[in-house]
Amino acid sequence: MQGFAFDKSVSEDPDLHFVNPVSSGSSGNQNKFGDIIGQSDGMQEIFRLIEKVADSDSTIIISGETGTGKGLVSKAIHQNSNRKDKPFIQINCGAIPENLLESELFGHVRGAFTGATSDKPGKFERANGGTIFLDEIGDMSPDLQVKVLRVLEEREIERVGGTKTIKVDVRIIAATHRDLEEEVQKGTFREDLFYRLHVIPVNLPPLRERKSDIPILIAHFLEQFNRMKNKQAEGVSDEAMEVTVRYSWPGNVRELKNMVERLVVLNGEGKIEALDLPEKLRRRNGQITPPSMEISHDGICLNTAVNEFEKALIVQSLVKTNWVKNKAAKLLHLNRTTLVEKIKRHNLYELQQSS
DSSP states (O other): OOOOOOOOHHHHHHTTSSOOOOGGSSOOOTTTTTTOOOOSSHHHHHHHHHHHHHTTTOOEEOOOOOTTTTTHHHHHHTTTSSSSOOEEEETTTTTOOHHHHHHHOOOOOOTTSSTTOOOOOOHHTTTTTTTTEEEEOOOOOOOOHHHHHHHHHEEEOBBTTTOOOOOOOOOOEEESOOOOOHHHHHHHOOHHHHHHHEEEEEEOGGOOOOOOGHHHHHHHHHHHHHHHHHHEEEEEEEHHHHHHHHOOTTTTTHHHHHHHHHHHHHOOOEEEEEEOOOOGSSSSSSSOOOOOOOOOOTBBOOHHHHHHHHHHHHHHHHHHHOOOOHHHHHHHHHHHHHHHHHHHTTTTTOHHHHH
């Protein structure tokens, strides 16, 4: 049975490697967006947005569920901006205790508190001329929100315990998994800061809404971890691929990446079979089920959902037949010419050595 074969020769040939359609444009730079991988409509829109906003220097707020790649998008924006040769400084506002976060962001002067034995610049000063990425800004306390608002409005800070005003030239990119509009209504997030941040919103789609990207992401992570771990995992069987595509991935791309790393380490070599996958992925029966789409509180675009569903089925058929279009067309009960048209319309990259 043909599986989802992973071939190093494919990854080394730029004409055969899966690439982002937008990043493979006239510049020919396939690594333009780093490790952000995707050919789904949702990700193509993200790539287009990155290109539009990178040089604008405007404040950006990135929203999306945990594990959708908010940090990767922030780096891509910085690396494609006119600040790319300056520092990119990131800090997780939800991972640092409140009493330490202020010092981390704004620095402190000697004697400001116990243990402050010397002056120390904060993240904003270190990012001067470049970009600061404030991850999980929705977890920041109201007191610190006021000080971040001052940076946005005045472009200046004061170190903890200091009186000297320090000018800073930084671009702020913030991210959150929370609904900040809802937090504003609750009174836990300042409305004025929300509007200061909400200049250019970027909303990352969860993996369950971009099922057609799963085979491409798996190929990417297999290559990455084979190289990092010095392993020889050859690919994923049809059955295993079907299981991964129908799973809902609550942890999004991060969960998928961690699973592939675990499989590469534990299996080492050979093809990954369905029985190798975590039990939670295999709880449903072995029948192929359509990729699920969940309707959020904001609703869902039916045309986009149907389009994504069609794309996911085309990718599955191509993967199952090792990208032989004649066989894939038969699986989908389509004429070969119809399938080729759909591949082009969906910007799917087929291997050159196909039928």
